[in-house]
Amino acid sequence: MRKAPTIRDVAAAAGVSVSVVSRVLNPESGPVAPAKRQEVLRVIDELGYRPRAAARELSAGHALTIGLVVTDLSNPFFARLADRIVWEARSHGVQVVLMTTQEDPHLEADSLDTLLDRSVSGVIATPTGGNIEKWRRLRDLGVNVVFIDRAIEELEDVDVVSIENFDSAQRSTEHLLSLGHTRIGLITGPLTTSTGSARLNGYKAAHQNASLPVDPTLIRDVPFRGDAGGGAVGSLLAMRQPPTALIVANTAQVQSSVRRLVQMGIDIPDELSLIVFDDNPWTELTTPPLSVIRQPLDMLAVHAIELVLGRMHGKLPDGARRIEVKADYLPRNSCAPLILSNAH
Amino acid sequence: MRKAPTIRDVAAAAGVSVSVVSRVLNPESGPVAPAKRQEVLRVIDELGYRPRAAARELSAGHALTIGLVVTDLSNPFFARLADRIVWEARSHGVQVVLMTTQEDPHLEADSLDTLLDRSVSGVIATPTGGNIEKWRRLRDLGVNVVFIDRAIEELEDVDVVSIENFDSAQRSTEHLLSLGHTRIGLITGPLTTSTGSARLNGYKAAHQNASLPVDPTLIRDVPFRGDAGGGAVGSLLAMRQPPTALIVANTAQVQSSVRRLVQMGIDIPDELSLIVFDDNPWTELTTPPLSVIRQPLDMLAVHAIELVLGRMHGKLPDGARRIEVKADYLPRNSCAPLILSNAH
DNA sequence: GGAGAAGGGTCAGGACGCGTT
DNA sequence: GAACGCGTCCTGACCCTTCTC
Structure with a gap:
């Protein structure tokens, strides 16, 4: 059970400073001379270095993770929805933490707290209908919330994706x-x-x-x-x-x-x-x-993901969206x- | 979009040091005078303070999270398995990040890397059959791996839960x-x-x-x-x-x-x-x-969770377990x- | 009986974990 | 190179008891 290498190990082995390694890791964040970049990449590969998500999250203030909150996966509707969402999310490099509510607002409340602790940057949920204040607070704390399949009338400023x-x-x-x-x-x-x-x-x-x-x-x-x-x-x-x-x-x-x-x-x-x-x-x-x-599950999933990720990257105008997809x-x-x- | 309070905010508001708050948060980690404990709890409640998972993970070196790696959730077998696992995991206070492989070893490999980055403390998986070295490495890095439904013969020292x-x-x-x-x-x-x-x-x-x-x-x-x-x-x-x-x-x-x-x-x-x-x-x-x-899904799920969590808490003897549950x-x-x- | 030592409970302070900037 | 983000945990200080001689 060896210990995983850190960014400092990489820096030392490559004979550069940690900042350089960080810049290689995150292009766009600053210039690196091509030769150094090569060397750093070589060392990273050699040591099998991978940045630890926890440290990144701590520093960034939010995680590249979204929460998916559904009733339960025994229901094929939610299962297939979850399948699509996990798939779409992955293709955008974000992970999905899954929680089930069993239609119980208390369990839902727990889930929301946990997701807050984890600083998820978004939540896709089929809300039970309760916890209105919690949902509001979540959104106020900067978490992008998208309701799928169901809406909560009192929360007009939350995105909703549902069928007609x-x-x-x-x-x-x-x-x-x-x-x-x-x-x-x-x-x-x-x-x-x-x-x-x-x-x-x-x-x-x-x-x-x-x-x-x-x-x-x-x-x-x-x-x-x-x-x-x-x-x-x-x-x-x-x-x-x-x-x-x-x-x-x-x-x-x-x-x-x-x-x-x-x-x-x-x-x-x-x-x-x-x-x-x-x-x-x-x-x-x-x-x-x-x-x-x-019910066009794919459409529901794709729209939900696009809303969450779009808001994460600030690429969407303000104001809640309500998307209704046609069910034939x-x-x-x-x-x-x-x-x-x-x-x- | 206000900022969430930190442990230092709590300490300041309660007039104690950070360590006291930490000890209140984690009983067993040290004594706290009853009066102070009350006061700290009061302030925590008042501020709505919740420890951030990322900071905890960073310091602990591992996350209270397990990875669940299955083929896809469109398959009701996996969906119901996932449902049980999420449920069991939650009752033990651990979250589940879900990844699907579509039976593709490359996607599986990606998933494993990601789970490593996230320092998950365990993985429950239906392996594709490839990535033998990766699985081995994962385990060597201290991640508790449990295969469910299927085994990989070359990995004799990994726990397996399956039906007969x-x-x-x-x-x-x-x-x-x-x-x-x-x-x-x-x-x-x-x-x-x-x-x-x-x-x-x-x-x-x-x-x-x-x-x-x-x-x-x-x-x-x-x-x-x-x-x-x-x-x-x-x-x-x-x-x-x-x-x-x-x-x-x-x-x-x-x-x-x-x-x-x-x-x-x-x-x-x-x-x-x-x-x-x-x-x-x-x-x-x-x-x-x-x-x-x-197939007794519940049993599969329960055994898998127990193995992962048991090993997490070091409550299981060394040596891989192979559990076969009866399918009637x-x-x-x-x-x-x-x-x-x-x-x- | 009183000085001093030994023990245990309580808490402040700071190093640490690892990327980012 | 250094500060920062936020918990965790180790070190050492301080207090109050209790016991010894």
């Missing part, structure tokens, strides 16, 4: 309405979250445009965590006039919802037309393959006209 | 043999990897115990990345004497294999009995639900006796 939630919900509802369905169930996230309420509003707007009333008993706003999706499906189908179509707009609950439908032996689309949010690879492996609203509807075989649905 | 690959493959093969199948296809990972070869050997052992020959044309060792699973399925079923049963033992390729089977409209289990490795939630949503070898077979409806399979 309103629009996506409206379009999927319209699609089902056009198939003749009038009783369309909606499972969405908590209405206190921006995604939950936006999706509900899209659903309502579609009804309004079609001059149809909205039956509030067809709407289930369920928590992101746990198995609430299954319960919601069960209770919807147990209604006296059950829906003939269902939109599962709460990404986190798609799996448990579909599992319940399979367990109940519901025939899709004959008994129930189904549209689910988020294009997980497995949605095409079910029988029938599911029609989905595909991918028809497969889980939707059918109402006539057919009633035929059995 | 040989045993799992043997048992699933025996199960299919007991159903009367004699032509069992095997899709497994590259034979250069420990998992790939162990699973193949288990497959062979089952045949040997049953005094049956192994037909090498039924074996497909495919790379972890890409869509090779689908191709392997296609070529197996295109054989003149196609297999009547299939084991997909390459976790990374289960999705593409199953997708291909669905696309080809293969009737499972009537035309083909199927066992796949790794219990992803969606495997029970297909028609029929798939029989799986369930979870029968669902994708396997049928051969008689039935031929009936159509």
